[in-house]
Structures are given as C-alpha cells and as structure tokens.
Amino acid sequence: MKKLLLVFAIVFIAGCLPAAKDKITQTSTIDALLAGAYDGDMSCGELLGHGNFGIGTFERLDGEMIVLGGKIYQIKADGKVYRPAINTKTPFATVCKFRPETEFSIESADYKTVQSIIDENVSNQNSFAAVEITGIFKYVKTRSVPAQNKPYPPLAKVTKTQPVFEMNDIKGTIVGFRSPAFVKGINVPGCHFHFLSDDYTQGGHILDFELTSGICRVDVCNKFLLILPEGDLLKDIDLSQDKSVELHKVEQGK
C-alpha cells in the first residue's frame, strides 16, 4: 500500500511539474482587448493557479495588473496600488511560474537600451521570455486606465485620455514579457512591461524609464497556453484584421 502511495505521489508530481515549467499562460487575446472586450472570464484566483508572475488588466479595464511573488497588484487610474479581491475577473492577463535561468546586471540604461541588452542575453527571438528587473530607477513614466461602462469603447479611445504618472529616483520592479513576432494579434510582440515600486504605492503600464542600476532575471519559456473565454464573449468580434498600428499607439501612449 505504501509503495502504491509512493507511485501515485511520484506520478502526480512528475505529471504536474513539467507541465508548469517554462509555460506562459494567457487569457483572451490582445486584439479582443483592443476591440473593447473588457468582460473578464477568468478570476484572479484562477489566474494565480497558472502563475505567480505576470501582467494584465481587470474587468471593465479597471487599471493595470502586476503579478509578483504570487500576489496580484492593481494600479488604478488614480495612480494608487490596490489588492483586488480573489474573485475579481480579468479580460486579459499573461502569467507564468517564474523560474529565471538567466541573470545579469544593467547599469545606466534607458528603455530602448534595456531591450537591446535583453536581446543580446536572450538571443532566440522565437522564444517567449518572462522578464523581471529589480533596481533603482532614475525615472519611470507609467499610465493606467479607468474602469469603463458598457457599451465599451475600443482601447485606443480609452488611452487617448489616460492618466500618466512620472516617478523619479525610485526603487521598484519591472515585470513583463518579451514575446515572439508570431504572437501578433494574440499578445504584444516584443517587450511589454509593467512597474511596481518597492513600497507598493506606485506603478502602472510602462511608457518610458531610465534605469540607474538593476538586476535583470529572465525565464525563457517554450510553452504558451492560450485560454479563450468560454461561451460567446469573443464571438462577435472581428479578430481577422491587422491591428499592429493601433496596438503600437496604445502600448506607447502616443
């Protein structure tokens, strides 16, 4: 009986661990979010079952999400950081069980330079990479988005009047992903980063930053699980168009 129990335990652990390793999980698609699909299908609790690290947004587009150390933080349009209820839903989020295998330090670098340094260190552009940068930032510029009411306007309309926050000489963490070009329409190709200050009082979707000194940790992931909302939440949205230009404007806040 003890042997049988041991076999079960081994099979269970062996079956679950590799499934989670190097896997990024995402709910819904970025183009659905661009189109105004802000009704979430997955709860924050369910999301944490897929990962302890990541970024996203909340039902009704109520702020920017950062998942760090297994906790979810919500940077609302007032610029403040909240802890959402576990049953709060998300219409779009990307998470993983963060186990970095690469680590390097970065000194005095702006956003563009940091991206180049990551590309140098993680040269396979056709892989997914979860990225964490902890350090002291000379400057961080973020945005958040306010909760919307139905009928939901497209994301590009919301971000036109988005609140922008500027922080100077601040300790904090960047959380995000560098995704391959072929995720176009599903997620953001290239880097997509959010920020959270060490004192948990400031953050948001990163528009620009200048890193004074920091440590960058990268978890290269070869598995990507897309979970679409069940039922007809996305049914009537046209997801066949190329929305790259619209996405770039929304991401960069331009």
Next chain:
Amino acid sequence: MKKLLLVFAIVFIAGCLPAAKDKITQTSTIDALLAGAYDGDMSCGELLGHGNFGIGTFERLDGEMIVLGGKIYQIKADGKVYRPAINTKTPFATVCKFRPETEFSIESADYKTVQSIIDENVSNQNSFAAVEITGIFKYVKTRSVPAQNKPYPPLAKVTKTQPVFEMNDIKGTIVGFRSPAFVKGINVPGCHFHFLSDDYTQGGHILDFELTSGICRVDVCNKFLLILPEGDLLKDIDLSQDKSVELHKVEQGK
C-alpha cells in the same frame, strides 16, 4: 493510509482531466514549417500524451500525419499508409483529446459546402474546433510530401512537385481543425483537413473532396497550447513576415 491513497487518486484525476479538456496542443509553428524547419523536437509518443486525434507531418517532412483513435498513421509520398515508430519525431502537429459535443449529418456536399455547414453549426469563429467527418465520399483528392534532405528547401518548393492521389466512392474519415483567424503565422486559419480510408490503405492532406453522406462531429476547444522546440531549432528563422499567400498555395496545392 487507504484514505490518503484515495485523496491522491482524486487530486491526480481531478488535476489532469480539466487540463486536457477542450485543449488543442501544437508543436512548433506553421510558418517555421513553411521556412523548412523539418527537424522534429517532439516524438510521436509524446504527441499522443497530448491527444488522441489530430494532424501533422513527420521529421524530414516524411509524409502526412493523421491521429485517430489514439493511433498515428503516416501517409507517405508513395500514397501508402504506415504506422510510424513511437520515437519518430514530428516538426509540426496539432492534436487534442477528442470529445465532440456537437454532431450533425451532411449529405451531398463539396469541400466548400462542408466548410459552410460547419460554420453554421459552430458559429463562434474565434474558437478552435476539432472536426471529424466519417462517411462515404464520392471523391477525395489528397497529396503527400516526400522526405527531404538538408539543407531543407521551403515547403512551397516541395509541394510544387507533390504526389497527388485521387480516390472514388471511398469510405473514410476526415480529421482536422477549424482555427480562428488570429492563429495566422502559428497554424492554418480556417479549415485544415487530412483523410484516412476506412481500410487504412489511402489518405493524405485533403486538396478537395465530395461527400456523399457522412456524420460530422465537432469538439469546440477554448484552450490552445503551443509547444515550441526546446533549444535553438527555430532560432535563426525569420518568423516576422506575413506568409499567408505562401501558406494558401501550399495548403491548396496550387
């Protein structure tokens, strides 16, 4: 001890079943295959761990794959059907644990009409659908592809001289997927079907068909797991270009 064993068994089964339900798993991307990435990373045995139903190809592009009832069939360029060794690798395949929730009969319909009927019955174009059609076919036109040697030519070059097979009044099964538009670059948007005759002697990638009478079963899937080859198999391939035109030619054999 017995109770503990029971708990383990329940947790194991409960943990595994929902993870597999309505999930399509794919190895590598269609654009990587178009570019000539014919070196497989996943074995047929591993593939069967992800599903008992699906389509794909084999290492070195050695024929068309059809997975049906948990068995893998290989339709080689000689038009014959083989059973590959379990350690044979695949550079591109899409499978699921097939549990159809929709079933309808189709009479006297060509390829285009069948696609319209599926669209009518499974109207959410932003979902994945695993499709099986068993029946009597008045006509089926398929192709296969011969094993390639390095340096691998792009798929469009291989299919220019592909062997084509025509079958009349034949009983068999269509296996394939209808994928949403946003998988562009990753898989084939719309329908992608392979065929296997009931006597396991003929089949291939479907170019055209006319169904006399059949039953169509559909498993709508909301989860899509992409597993990229580990290491650098895809590293130096440019996957940022739109290859829709090239894909259409390859798929339709034109």
